Amino acid sequence: MTAATTSLSAIKPQIVPIALDEGQRGYDILIGAGLLDQSASFEGLPKAAAALIVSNETVAPLFLQRLQTQLAKQYARVDAVLLPDGEQFKDWASLNLVFDRLLETASDRKTVLFALGGGVIGDMTGFAAAVYMRGVPFVQVPTTLLAQVDSSVGGKTAINHPLGKNMLGAFYQPARVIADLDSLDSLPQRELSAGLAEVIKYGPIADAAFLDWIELNLDAMLARDKVALAYAVKRCCEIKAWVVGQDEREQGLRAILNFGHTFGHAIETGLGYGAWLHGEAVGCGMVMASDLSVRLGLMPAEFLPRMRSLIERAGLPVLGPALGAQRYLELMRVDKKAEGGAIRFVLVEGLGKAGMHAAPDDLVAQVLASHCA
């Protein structure tokens, strides 16, 4: 295991194909530098009279014009709607801004939506596309590390409900994912760290060697070494493609991608959406889930400090907010993986292998006591 090579050949455009259940067309994830300025990235997309770019007030000044330039080559009308930025706006009111624009412009059933932004924009645009006229095509153009390695891939779309994160949504696949690594140059450091939480996630649940690689290359990624980031994005997408290809609708295996998310969603909902970034909550949630894996005897004791150290090095919080164990438990009981009121946690069963497990409330309370401020 060596640190990522500095050869620029490693950041030539890569394509990770996503295969889907029978009866559905798969799609490609394009990963590379400068993709946003290359016509080739947009060739072969669904034909239509119009395209609508959905973005937010933070991302649009950086990339909107460039995307518009590319799309104008293919669509007679290219419109844009900008949503307010942040998890606290991942709701019906914001979604409705997209529908209002689509209907005001009499956009038809072939109109293609483009999600230009991070995870919130991607999830909302995908859901808008799933629902408008019962389904129009959409393309993910993720501009954050978190969206490039995780949320833009695999077709989970959603908005939040005050009582639960991502509770309203659809499984709805994009026509393509265009991950331009150059967009990471302008990413705030806090957002970069949040994205690293999802990168780290893939190691313990699916690929022990990738966990080793992350430990070796974390500093390079934090310093935005493009070669290291390119490899991380590609490897994460490969793992996600492998999982989603087997279980698109989360009947089983796919749930492992939610490692750290049961605790993490409770933090996000409990504090109010937007207080912590999603990746921050997932980072802290992975510390808790790692501890629970150890306490249930699934992993040796040294797994917890290893994970906590890595997550801390990534610039992520390792102590959760003091909501109280009862509140955490109450929030986690409305998690989508819960069944009949029993919380089901994704736990690590061996390096590179995860599964679903129930746990006694008092054990969960001990975990929370150990990892809350």
Next chain:
Amino acid sequence: MTAATTSLSAIKPQIVPIALDEGQRGYDILIGAGLLDQSASFEGLPKAAAALIVSNETVAPLFLQRLQTQLAKQYARVDAVLLPDGEQFKDWASLNLVFDRLLETASDRKTVLFALGGGVIGDMTGFAAAVYMRGVPFVQVPTTLLAQVDSSVGGKTAINHPLGKNMLGAFYQPARVIADLDSLDSLPQRELSAGLAEVIKYGPIADAAFLDWIELNLDAMLARDKVALAYAVKRCCEIKAWVVGQDEREQGLRAILNFGHTFGHAIETGLGYGAWLHGEAVGCGMVMASDLSVRLGLMPAEFLPRMRSLIERAGLPVLGPALGAQRYLELMRVDKKAEGGAIRFVLVEGLGKAGMHAAPDDLVAQVLASHCA
């Protein structure tokens, strides 16, 4: 061709199976008298800890307790949420009442929703089921003629947007449709007529012999002859099953089921949702679409008076509201079947056969001038 037999054997429970695209399970439509009070109607439904009945303030006093009694045999918790009654409440605010209840009771991903009511309740419950936790099972228990012959079958779900009818929704199939003919006994006459509009629809688009049958048996249906209604519900469901089985997601053929709906949706949206019943708008819309079929030379002149007479006999309006041709055209340009701003009408091409056609605006304006108050 004779009037419906009065033999009671004709109203023994009937099953119409719906076959779906590969990779999806089909489902059954149960049609019969007294189904709501028979345990057999509910056997084999998806297992879950809880069921939620969605109904409205008008329907619940008539049937809710009976459905609760049946469901209590299968689900440990049976809850109900009542929405306000009417097309004007087919919106996000009402839908959110369902989500609030589901989350307040920490309902999990296996919870089964039951739609108890007419088309509005069925469309909204189906959409809620499609979206809650990205999809939970649901069952249609249609209590109006319109819902039994059309809207509860085939998996189109939606809510309205102020700028367009059924603009936000999903294709999402129920686990079963339970059409109890006894529920038609208490249906207001205006609702019965509205349902007959959708019954009449199936004749000209798919089955010339059924059109003859409807003309012969219309008075019996208006008098609520159970044998005639049983046959009508069954035949409509058979035709719809045949169409949906070939084109679940309305890539082509399925659009014929929208005969009269392009004009009809414009009436509903233009007057404000709820002013006319959906079936009333469709009835009047079929008069307009029949005239357009004649004016485009697709049908002989006598087709228009035949359709108008039948629709009028059913107790439906045959003159549309005077919105003005420009407003009609503007409203129809946001119809889901429109493409690139061109309205596409479902027109009759021969008795029992329909297809999609464009039409010059001035011809459409002539049709509107002939059939508006």
